[in-house]
Amino acid sequence: ETTLRWGHYLSDSPYVQTEKDFAAAVEERTEGRVKIEVTYAGGLGAGNELLTLAGRGAIDMAAVVPGYYSDQLLFWRVFQTPFVFDTPREAMEKAGAVDEQFESFQEELSKFGVKYLFHQPLGAYYLTGPDENCTTVEALEGKKIRSFGADIPKAHEAIGAVPVSVGVGDVYEALQRGSLDYSFLNRGNVLAYRLFEPAKFSCGPVMSIAGHLIVINERTFNGISEEDQAVILEEAGKAAEAYIDNIEKIEDDAETQIVAEGGVVKEFPQSELDAWKAAAPDMLQAWVDDMANRGLGDEASAVAAFLGDEAASN
Amino acid sequence: MFDAGTAGIIVGVLLVFLLTTGVHIGVALGLTGFLGILLSINPQAALAQLATVPFSTTNSFSLAVIPLFILMGALASQAGLTTDLYKAAYRWIGRVSGGLAMATTIASAAFGAACGSTIVNAAVFTKMAMPEMTRFGYDKRISAGCIAASGTLASLIPPSILMIVYAVITEQSVARLLVAGLVPGLMSAGIYMLGIYLFAKRWPELCPVPDETFTFREKVDSLKGIWGIGVLFIIVIGGIYLGFFVPTYAGAVGAFGAFLIVAFKRKLNRATLLETFKDAGITTSTIFLIIIGGIIFARFLTYTGLVRDISDYMVALELAPIWYMLGFVVLYIILGMLIEPIGIMVMTLPLMFPIMTSVGYDPIWLGVIAIKLAEISMITPPVGLNVYVVRSSSPVPLSLEQVFAGVTPFLLMDLVTLGLLIAFPQIVLFLPDLMG
Amino acid sequence: MALIERFVERLALAVLLIGGLGMLMSMFMGVTDIVGTQVLNTPVPGPRELTESTMVLIVFGALTYAQLRRAHIRVEIVYLRSGPRSRAAMDVLADICALIFFSLLLWQAINEARYSIQIGEATVGLIRFPLWPARVTLCAGTALMIVRLLLDLIIDIGRIRSGAPLKVLEDDPVMGQANSK
Ligand code: NA
Ligand code: NA
Numbered sequence: 001e002t003t004l005r006w007g008h009y010l011s012d013s014p015y016v017q018t019e020k021d022f023a024a025a026v027e028e029r030t031e032g033r034v035k036i037e038v039t040y041a042g043g044l045g046a047g048n049e050l051l052t053l054a055g056r057g058a059i060d061m062a063a064v065v066p067g068y069y070s071d072q073l074l075f076w077r078v079f080q081t082p083f084v085f086d087t088p089r090e091a092m093e094k095a096g097a098v099d100e101q102f103e104s105f106q107e108e109l110s111k112f113g114v115k116y117l118f119h120q121p122l123g124a125y126y127l128t129g130p131d132e133n134c135t136t137v138e139a140l141e142g143k144k145i146r147s148f149g150a151d152i153p154k155a156h157e158a159i160g161a162v163p164v165s166v167g168v169g170d171v172y173e174a175l176q177r178g179s180l181d182y183s184f185l186n187r188g189n190v191l192a193y194r195l196f197e198p199a200k201f202s203c204g205p206v207m208s209i210a211g212h213l214i215v216i217n218e219r220t221f222n223g224i225s226e227e228d229q230a231v232i233l234e235e236a237g238k239a240a241e242a243y244i245d246n247i248e249k250i251e252d253d254a255e256t257q258i259v260a261e262g263g264v265v266k267e268f269p270q271s272e273l274d275a276w277k278a279a280a281p282d283m284l285q286a287w288v289d290d291m292a293n294r295g296l297g298d299e300a301s302a303v304a305a306f307l308g309d310e311a312a313s314n
Numbered sequence: 315m316f317d318a319g320t321a322g323i324i325v326g327v328l329l330v331f332l333l334t335t336g337v338h339i340g341v342a343l344g345l346t347g348f349l350g351i352l353l354s355i356n357p358q359a360a361l362a363q364l365a366t367v368p369f370s371t372t373n374s375f376s377l378a379v380i381p382l383f384i385l386m387g388a389l390a391s392q393a394g395l396t397t398d399l400y401k402a403a404y405r406w407i408g409r410v411s412g413g414l415a416m417a418t419t420i421a422s423a424a425f426g427a428a429c430g431s432t433i434v435n436a437a438v439f440t441k442m443a444m445p446e447m448t449r450f451g452y453d454k455r456i457s458a459g460c461i462a463a464s465g466t467l468a469s470l471i472p473p474s475i476l477m478i479v480y481a482v483i484t485e486q487s488v489a490r491l492l493v494a495g496l497v498p499g500l501m502s503a504g505i506y507m508l509g510i511y512l513f514a515k516r517w518p519e520l521c522p523v524p525d526e527t528f529t530f531r532e533k534v535d536s537l538k539g540i541w542g543i544g545v546l547f548i549i550v551i552g553g554i555y556l557g558f559f560v561p562t563y564a565g566a567v568g569a570f571g572a573f574l575i576v577a578f579k580r581k582l583n584r585a586t587l588l589e590t591f592k593d594a595g596i597t598t599s600t601i602f603l604i605i606i607g608g609i610i611f612a613r614f615l616t617y618t619g620l621v622r623d624i625s626d627y628m629v630a631l632e633l634a635p636i637w638y639m640l641g642f643v644v645l646y647i648i649l650g651m652l653i654e655p656i657g658i659m660v661m662t663l664p665l666m667f668p669i670m671t672s673v674g675y676d677p678i679w680l681g682v683i684a685i686k687l688a689e690i691s692m693i694t695p696p697v698g699l700n701v702y703v704v705r706s707s708s709p710v711p712l713s714l715e716q717v718f719a720g721v722t723p724f725l726l727m728d729l730v731t732l733g734l735l736i737a738f739p740q741i742v743l744f745l746p747d748l749m750g
Numbered sequence: 751m752a753l754i755e756r757f758v759e760r761l762a763l764a765v766l767l768i769g770g771l772g773m774l775m776s777m778f779m780g781v782t783d784i785v786g787t788q789v790l791n792t793p794v795p796g797p798r799e800l801t802e803s804t805m806v807l808i809v810f811g812a813l814t815y816a817q818l819r820r821a822h823i824r825v826e827i828v829y830l831r832s833g834p835r836s837r838a839a840m841d842v843l844a845d846i847c848a849l850i851f852f853s854l855l856l857w858q859a860i861n862e863a864r865y866s867i868q869i870g871e872a873t874v875g876l877i878r879f880p881l882w883p884a885r886v887t888l889c890a891g892t893a894l895m896i897v898r899l900l901l902d903l904i905i906d907i908g909r910i911r912s913g914a915p916l917k918v919l920e921d922d923p924v925m926g927q928a929n930s931k
Contacts, residue, residue: 055366164793179558179559336825369884
């Protein structure tokens, strides 16, 4: 009998229901031989500690945000590159595929002593602000937009917007007080933080990237019977599938509710999105170049070719 | 390996022993937390937590506002703002019954608008007000008690380190919380003043009225000295609300404002900076040692599952919300006797916050209640940091018992304030709602 | 020993002052970033990252200086009621516990720092700010603290025998509660 301690940086919410379902399914199908206990909200470790903790066996499973480990998860961080994926579904399907097609992804995690289980999809990003003119690239020039990470500020700067780093908890006030013109979050968060109150208009989708990965300590995993290992992997695959459907539903429901409460959701036209992408630097190529400097150019090119077969046409 | 219960008992007993024998609080929490993980999980887990927590706690942007709030208070004090405040308050109400103690409360509350730390507030006013009150024949106990209690006002009146810690742990809006603290902070001060007045009427021999009088002109003159604090408060809180900067930058702006005031008063020199750096560095370091130790200990509690069990148990009871509130208050008061506020918040909020919000309490209001309780813990025996600070920085010889005796009436007044805040949440919420 | 003590004291003050300058710098950077973002519409790159690293410097830089003043917060209720020898014994226990805690911490921190240097760990953002200096600072500050704790341990053991009162670097206005009068 094994109990797996799973450290999660997010708090318990409908967003992690799929992950909860995964834990419950594993426990049920192994008839209680493998139990999974999730600790939310950084109780067992903050976002920037979890991978280290899982690798060293301090916890057994972790939800890992690649952004916190950008010098370690060199391959995985490609899933957080803007303008590579058109939809959350595309990002997720490719995440599942690369792990099978390219050894580098699992090798990278093996260095930490953890094994890949599945990926979390993120709802598409929307611009949310009090001004309704958020459907053209031109209108965004000079606007202060919430930004984070390494690449998204570049996407904002490319159209003359001003990237501002604001924590999620501060976005409401920042929009209300005008220190921010547009938030840059998914519809679920627009609803959760009630951003439609200070900022009526949400325009999008403008960007899709993948979220955190769920990993398990390799030694713990190898200590589980083969039969139960198979169950865990199978359920992980199912969770990945279910996650996409759930996210789409949650995001659509969020939109319905935002609108019901007086918010307005506008579509960001494809032509404008294309103009934005054209103005932005090729960040997938920049990733390949960076990987080449680290001696991983060939593998990275192959990954980029795989990921970019649709994105490249833009 | 020990089971969670056994490990919990061993660690609990050891923690109480180390705390009572005077081991540094941060070290005691960190070491027992480490040992607890080692006993109940495994050595790798204990070491891995020790490897990640110190860096992730200090290398943090959201907590970076803490040293800057401390720097702001240290600079404001170097600029002489506190002396000016006390002088003005004394000239205006010194001759009312208990007026000297009231002046201390007013000046402390006002300095609270530039200072995020309760300890700094108490230390500053002990040096200034203690000799004055003694000179006019005030009872030493009541003087010390008044200073220790008034110092706690710095935590409710924005800016406030405790509020930052609460907002970071619970992911609430810093700006909303800061504004929510203002009215309860002023109300606490008002209730102190009312209490002091009644006390002085009942026992005039303990609080004699000084015979010093001031002309109206002298009173008005004294107001010139207090513009600095007003300016600081307006730029920090106003700046957040006018959208000039996000709350995370409030510390930088406040410290910069205080820096300019020091420069304006021509007090910017090497000696001032040296003292400021020493004060701010020591305060920051000692606070963070406790945060680091507290987080390691909290991780141990999480590992044991104790946290989850208690939380599940409490939610399953399905009691009326007020019982949860009562539990929250009792828990904080008991823990507050032994542990300092940041440690309590780090340990309890991950467990209590979801329960309290799930039974319908407003997270911002709960934050103000938690901070009021934390303030109370600063003056309850046996571990009341403000009491220690007053005793040790007092130029007039004092025993700990004398200070604890002196804070007793203020503790009662705090319970009144707490009761009002719980009974009427609007006191807390109307200002942030109005401004939102 | 007096020589080592003086050396540690100087070094602790020096590190604290560097931390103080770092505090001023992150203050100026923060204000510059606000003005840049709100007035000039051009955010200054790096204030966040710099502030984070500075924090490590302030906290672990002032650690030893705080110990020199015996300013780390402790529960004093029993301590203040005890005679000089018992106090010395309690100080010895406090020194030993702190020594164990900080030695374990240093051991782990060195591993982390070494790994950080090896992979060239840096922050994510418009500019990549290296993280190893902060990690090394954490190690250095902890190491200095350990040296000071060893000195304190020797002094405090001596006090158990001699019954001499605790001497602190200088009277601390803010948190010198251990320095009983
Ligand atoms: Na304050
Ligand atoms: Na207390």
